Amino acid sequence: MDVLLVNPPIGVAENRPPNNIPTGLAVLTALLGERGHAVRVLDLNALRPDDDSLRALIHDDPRDYGLIGLSGLITTLAWQDRLARMLRARHPDALVVSGGGLATDIGAELLSWIPALDGIVRGEGEAALDTLVELARHRDHLGARPGLAWAEGRFVLQPEAPQDLDSLPHPAWSALPIEVYLANPIWGGNSNNSSALGVASRRSMNVLSSRGCPWTCKFCVSAMGFGRYRFRGAAHVMAEVEALLDRYAVDFIGFVDDNFMVHRPRLREVCAELKRIGIRWGCHGRLDQARPEVLATMADAGCVYIGYGGESASQAVLDAMEKRITVDEMRAAVRATKAAGITANLTWISGYPGETRDDLRATARFILDEELANRRMFVATPYPGTPLFREALPRIQQHFGSVRDYVAGLGDADRLLVNLSAMPDREFRECRELIEAGELARI
Secondary structure, eight states, rough: EEEEEEEEOOOOTTTTTOOOHHHHHHHHHHHHTTTEEEEEEEEEEHOOOHHHHHHHHHHHHOOOSEEEEOOGGGGHHHHHHHHHHHHHHHHHEEEEEEOOOHHHHGGGGGHOOOOOOEEEHHHHHHHHHHHHHHHHHGGGGGOTTEEEEEEEEEEEEEOOOOGGGGSOOOOOGGOOOOOHHSSSSSTTTTTOSSSOOOOSSSSEEEEEEOOOOOOOTSGGGGGSSOOOEEEEEEEHHHHHHHHHHHHHSEEEEOOOOOOOOHHHHHHHHHHHHHHHHHHHHEEEEOGHHHHHHHHHHHHHEEEEEEEEEEEEEHHHHHHHHHHOOOOHHHHHHHHHHHTTTTEEEEEEEEETTTTTOOOOOOOHHHHHHHOOOOOOEEEOOOTTTHHHHHHHHHHHHHHHHHHHHHHTTSSSSOOOOOOOOOSSSSHHHHHHHHHHHOOOOGO
C-alpha cells in the first residue's frame, strides 16, 4: 500500500528553524517499510512551503495513497484542518487519520473539529499500524479490534504502547530532508528557542532514548498517563548514535527525552559508550537528579548541556505544580552542574494558578542570583487533558467561545491567552512586559 505521512510546520510564527526530526513519524516509516509498504513523508516543517508550493506538493504527487496519516503537536490544529481538507480532495478514497500530540490531547472531539478525518489514533502509534492498513483496505468489513471504537462511521483507535523499545527500528532518516535538520542546531546557536548552549555545533541531531516520565507535574501532558516510563537499552541507543556519526558526520547529539537521567544504571552505560566514541552531547533532566557524582560522569563522557525544568523558584508554586522538588535542591543542582563544567539551562513558567507577584519575584531573584543565561519565561498554558487544564477550564470557557477556539490560539506558550495567576490582569501584563524586556530586577 502507498502511505503518506505528513509532518505540519511548527514554530513558524516564532521564527524557529526546523531542528528536531519528527522521530515518531520516522520510526513509523521504518516499520511500514519493513512490512512492504511504500511510504512518503511530506515533512512540511522542514520544507516550510508557501501556499503555491504546498498546493503543488499535494496536487502534483502522482501516487494514489490508501492511508494518509497527519501528526503534530496540539499547536498544529489549523494546519491539520487545512491539510486534511486538501488531502481529502486530492485522495477521496484514502483513509485520513490524525495521530500524535493533537489527537492524543483532544481525543474523539477532534473528529468534529476536523470533519475531513476518518479517525484518530491516541497515544503511541506503532501498534496501530496493522489495524490502520486493514481499515484502509476493508473499512466496512473490519470486525472488533483491541482499542478500536466507532461512532457514526468514524473511529478512535487507542493502541497499547510498545513496551520493548529495543524491538523498534531506528528512525528512517533517509525519508526526511535530513540536511535541513542537521544544519539547524538543536539547542543554542540560531535555534531561536529557550536553550542557552554556549558551545556551537556544526551538524547536530536529536535522539529519543526513552518514552514517558515517572513524574506527574500537573501542567505536563505526561500526567495524562499515555504509556509508562520505558527506556531503550544502551546498545540500541548507541547503535543509533554511531549510525548518525557514520552516515551524517554529526558533531553533537541532543537526547530529547523528557528526562534522560531517570535510570542511573543505563545512564552510566550510555556515558561509557559516549566517552568511547568522543562526541559532545546534551540532554534534559530533573534538578533533583543532578548529583555531583552523576554530573561528573556525564561531563567526562562529553556532556556540555543539560536542560532542566525549573518552572518556579517559589516553593508554594512548585508545590501547587506537584513538582516534588525544593528550591534548595534546585539551587544545589544548578551550582553542581556549573561546577562540573556543564551548561545548566533552566526553563520557567510564569502565571501559574495562585502565583503572586512575590512568587514571580522569587523566580526572578533566583535567575539573577545564579547568573542563569535563560531569562525568558513561558506563560502557564493549560493543555487539554492535563490536570492544569481541568483546573483552568472555567476560566478558559469564560474567555473563549469554545475549547476549539482556545486550542486554535495556542502558540509557543509565550503568549498570554488567559491570566491564571493571583495577580490582576493589568499587573500580570506589566510583569510579562518586564520579562520580555529582560528586566527581571524590576519585577
